[in-house]
Amino acid sequence: TKKYENGTISYNQVKNLDSQASIKTISKNKDIEKISESVKKYSEEDHLPSQSKGARLYRILKERISVISPDIFPSATKTYIKFQIPGNWRSIFTVFVKKDKVILEFLRSKPGDFEDPSRKLRYKKDSFKYFNQHISILDIKDTDDVDYAILLIQQLYNKFQKEYTQ
Numbered sequence: 001t002k003k004y005e006n007g008t009i010s011y012n013q014v015k016n017l018d019s020q021a022s023i024k025t026i027s028k029n030k031d032i033e034k035i036s037e038s039v040k041k042y043s044e045e046d047h048l049p050s051q052s053k054g055a056r057l058y059r060i061l062k063e064r065i066s067v068i069s070p071d072i073f074p075s076a077t078k079t080y081i082k083f084q085i086p087g088n089w090r091s092i093f094t095v096f097v098k099k100d101k102v103i104l105e106f107l108r109s110k111p112g113d114f115e116d117p118s119r120k121l122r123y124k125k126d127s128f129k130y131f132n133q134h135i136s137i138l139d140i141k142d143t144d145d146v147d148y149a150i151l152l153i154q155q156l157y158n159k160f161q162k163e164y165t166q
Contacts (some may be wrong), residue, residue, distance in 0.1 A: 042076040047097045054097045057140050061102060064150050068157055092160050102140040104149055106156050110134045114155050
């Protein structure tokens with residue numbers, strides 16, 4: 001919800017990404033049913049190694065991200081978890097959860113775009129060549145790194161809001 005100076009109020013619909021219609025209610029075609037049974041919908045839990053340090057760090061990070069903005073939500077894919085805001089198809093950043101750490105990839109940004117006093121960010125080599133965008137990487141190995149990541153995510157979120165939202 002946004003309120004403008006002239007008294008106008010703008011509402012953005014928040015959609016539940018997990019709710020979806022069953023293909024069986026839409027189609028009675030046997031081929032479509034076979035295909036729909038083979039399609040896998042990924043969840044965050046698919047990426048979290050059970051009882052690992054990486055999973056614990058991810059849960060702490062996710063909780064602290066919600067403090068920056070409750071609108072930022074995770075969406076799991078086959079290989080990573082992306083964070084977005086409702087009504088925008090672009091991902092703000094992606095997360096790879098490993099056994100002993102979490103790797104954050106800040107999309108559409110170079111390390112020089114951030115106020116990075118500890119110089120922990122590094123540039124993903126050839127990211128523009130392969131992904132058509134600059135990508136900066138941060139490894140989270142402990143809770144101090146989570147605090148530092150939140151500082152950088154806040155900066156990226158502010159930049160994202162300015163560039164990609166109305």
